[in-house]
Amino acid sequence: MRKTYDKIFKKRYLGYIEKGVTDEEAKKRAHEDALERRQEDLETGVQMIQYQINTLMTTNGQTPFVTIFMYLDETNEYIDEIALIIEEILKQRLRGIKNEQGVYVTPAFPKLIYVLDENNCLKGGKYDHITRLAVECSAKRMYPDYISAKIMRQNYEGNVFSPMGCRSFLSPWKNEKGEYVFESRFNQGVVSINLPQIGIIANGDEEKFWKLLDERLDLCFKALMCRHNRLLGTVSDVSPIHWQYGGIARLKKGEKIDKLLNCGFSTLSLGYIGVYEMTKLMKGVSHTTPEGKEFALRVMHYLRDTTDRWKKETGLGFALYGTPAESLCYRFARVDKERFGDIPDVTDKGYYTNSYHVDVREKITAFKKLRFESEFQTISSGGAISYVEIPNMRNNISALESLVKYMYDNIQYAEVNTKSDYCHECGFDGEIIINEDNEWECPNCGNKDHAKLTVTRRTCGYLGENFWNVGKTKEIKSRVLHM
Numbered sequence: 001m002r003k004t005y006d007k008i009f010k011k012r013y014l015g016y017i018e019k020g021v022t023d024e025e026a027k028k029r030a031h032e033d034a035l036e037r038r039q040e041d042l043e044t045g046v047q048m049i050q051y052q053i054n055t056l057m058t059t060n061g062q063t064p065f066v067t068i069f070m071y072l073d074e075t076n077e078y079i080d081e082i083a084l085i086i087e088e089i090l091k092q093r094l095r096g097i098k099n100e101q102g103v104y105v106t107p108a109f110p111k112l113i114y115v116l117d118e119n120n121c122l123k124g125g126k127y128d129h130i131t132r133l134a135v136e137c138s139a140k141r142m143y144p145d146y147i148s149a150k151i152m153r154q155n156y157e158g159n160v161f162s163p164m165g166c167r168s169f170l171s172p173w174k175n176e177k178g179e180y181v182f183e184s185r186f187n188q189g190v191v192s193i194n195l196p197q198i199g200i201i202a203n204g205d206e207e208k209f210w211k212l213l214d215e216r217l218d219l220c221f222k223a224l225m226c227r228h229n230r231l232l233g234t235v236s237d238v239s240p241i242h243w244q245y246g247g248i249a250r251l252k253k254g255e256k257i258d259k260l261l262n263c264g265f266s267t268l269s270l271g272y273i274g275v276y277e278m279t280k281l282m283k284g285v286s287h288t289t290p291e292g293k294e295f296a297l298r299v300m301h302y303l304r305d306t307t308d309r310w311k312k313e314t315g316l317g318f319a320l321y322g323t324p325a326e327s328l329c330y331r332f333a334r335v336d337k338e339r340f341g342d343i344p345d346v347t348d349k350g351y352y353t354n355s356y357h358v359d360v361r362e363k364i365t366a367f368k369k370l371r372f373e374s375e376f377q378t379i380s381s382g383g384a385i386s387y388v389e390i391p392n393m394r395n396n397i398s399a400l401e402s403l404v405k406y407m408y409d410n411i412q413y414a415e416v417n418t419k420s421d422y423c424h425e426c427g428f429d430g431e432i433i434i435n436e437d438n439e440w441e442c443p444n445c446g447n448k449d450h451a452k453l454t455v456t457r458r459t460c461g462y463l464g465e466n467f468w469n470v471g472k473t474k475e476i477k478s479r480v481l482h483m
């Protein structure tokens, strides 16, 4: 944008001078011309990115999983341009993207993350107007999600940085010059532990629980090391775009990638699922009760201490990670149901609850939920995201603004879920429902043909629009509103 401005200004200024316009007048007119042209470039540029990401397909036929991280960092020399770009991205997202029928719908990608800081947290800051636009956009299109720079600095040695993908946060790491590096780092893999299953087998016996947890953690460690050892010795030639041309690194041809695996530059994640079910099994209560919370936090700290210990012992970048579990939430529950039968609130639901999240069926206010989950999020520093489920709030933006303000002071990373669907059969633009047979159905015309429904839901950290397995569909159906 700055290059465009400078180029146009110079060209037009000389043009005006040639025509005999006074110097002052030439500067004024050239400035106006340059601003106009810069704005045009901005609009078409943002549009092009949005359309390219949504029309280009990767080889597996999915839209590329891209996240745009929008941070109004005033120490950045391009802050004025950054503010304009963020504003334009939000404006275009609010409008939506045209589907086959020419109707504007909610795109699932790129995911948008908006960082809240002192200058835009709706307390009279310089960029509050952009935050208001972001809130309006979330109310209609679910994105952007929000990161509190204030809380993030407390958790990551004063740094503010983008997650990898939807929710994976890297541990702070410094290069040989002593500078923090977050860009270009990567994950070697995730292994997730089935906490509810340990709860089922221990059946309320804490001694048994901790013993089994240790055994399972050993197994996770072995599985992660197996992956790490398998990667060792890989040469950069296996994927030049990643290892040679800068996707991740610029290694020489034939060079091994080992140095990027060994020093904590890349991470190995211990994932977990079902803190709610585990607590219910062990204590008979939800982890939102004082007794349940005490136990749940003890387990969370234990998991974290374990990954910290592994890190110390091996020098590798182990981290604790709230697995997205888009299909795992169903798989683990199904496996346990086959083995242990119907257990109320555990295997009878058809899914396990994501990470440390409050049971999706539990009635709790948005503010209380975020405050409660924040404590768990801090422990899960390898990645996690919290959400609140909201009704249509397009006519009550100020209520949503208070929620976003609350996020800034209380939680590092949060998102709001709303409904933004479309029926191609009758043109219905509202919430497509899940009927009694767990099928998606248009409430207006009864259409159940997936090919003629656009349903966009928060699968977890990402939006999804390609329909889900039966477990995830049941989980989505069970979600209660928090506002």
Ligand SMILES: [Zn+2]
Binding pocket: 423, 424, 425, 426, 427, 428, 442, 443, 444, 445, 446, 447
């Ligand atoms: Zn319809």
